[in-house]
Ligand code: C2O
């Protein structure tokens with residue numbers, strides 16, 4: 001969580017790009033529902049958060065906590081989530097159900113799939129959850145997800161094939177917003193500027209400027225010594241970490257979610273190997289590793305067999321030389337220091353393209369009907385992050401869509417022309433990397449590298465495709481995959 005929301009969604013109301021009604025409903029009806037409905041109230045509001053270790057932060061959260069309370073249901077259940085927007089300063093919001101293949105009109109992307117939910121208003125999201133897996137949710141307005149508005153969404157498999165004794169959800173976040181006693185004058189300035197500025201007419205330029213300032217502060221670039229002062233594991237700082245209690249010999253499923261706005265993490269549990277079983281909710285052929293590399297918006301499920309003692313579960317912020325930590329306690333012993341770096345962090349790490357999809361979720365091979373080249377363009381200097389050289393414009397979201405037709409096999413060829421890496425996220429679908437790679441919805445595209453993914457266009461509507469760095473996305477590294 002970091003900064004104030006910027007302008008998009010709060011300016012003039014652009015026309016709604018209407019999702020294609022009957023086709024959207026037809027796709028929903030194909031999902032096998034259980035007939036059960038889970039009702040969940042969700043209030044987005046300012047909150048004073050206790051991050052542990054005497055650190056409190058005034059920020060925005062769902063129902064007063066970060067991460068917000070987990071939603072857990074069974075595949076095929078209907079989720080009925082009632083969002084109450086109680087954010088301050090007339091801030092509009094929405095909820096996006098990250099990774100879920102749901103009906104397009106419930107995807108939570110103003111102004112594409114709905115109008116933003118105005119301050120003081122309520123909105124009910126209602127959809128059938130399709131595939132089991134580890135997901136999360138967050139607003140899709142400005143960089144609101146970087147303020148603490150996120151929570152895990154777990155869709156259980158009624159016929160779970162994995163066997164394990166316990167399950168822990170591990171949510172990672174880079175945090176700076178509203179922290180007391182940190183050198184945040186510059187950020188306060190930025191925030192103040194955004195709140196006080198008349199954005200009409202100059203919205204784009206000023207937003208880009210703010211984002212550039214914010215991201216370089218957070219990266220500790222030229223201007224700044226701010227950086228993210230905290231990396232949180234389940235909403236807690238390393239000095240007073242979250243504690244997972246277990247028993248030696250038990251097998252635990254960890255569901256790891258990176259909800260950060262600007263940070264990829266390398267994650268390891270000291271003294272343990274991790275067996276990767278799922279990525280982005282979908283099963284893979286099991287692989288044993290020492291550590292995970294997880295970009296913003298990605299999820300990994302791993303199995304671990306617990307040893308006897310007290311172990312650090314460490315998330316090392318890539319390129320930032322800082323860590324977040326939780327403790328795993330199965331026996332006696334003192335807690336490791338808050339800056340411990342388990343050796344596993346430098347052990348065997350697989351990137352997603354080295355994984356293989358489990359047979360039951362591998363896309364059947366067939367010819368590709370449509371290829372889109374998705375060039376990731378821009379740079380930190382001008383802060384002109386874009387796709388195919390076109391910065392996404394929220395007031396004209398359908399300006400440069402990538403078109404597909406229902407029933408097509410589509411290939412996206414990501415070409416990263418920039419010096420930074422970008423976690424690219426597709427809404428409403430789970431693509432496959434390479435021919436046999438894992439099924440995912442968010443994948444890191446490394447600097448100067450290419451990555452090809454295929455998906456079946458089986459969920460009609462208008463779907464975002466964007467970098468999950470909140471600042472890059474807001475600056476324009478987004479586009480629309482549009483069914484024709
Ligand atoms: Cu998690 Cu379009 O985002």
Ligand code: CU
Pocket residue numbers: 421422423467468469472473477
């Ligand atoms: Cu990016």
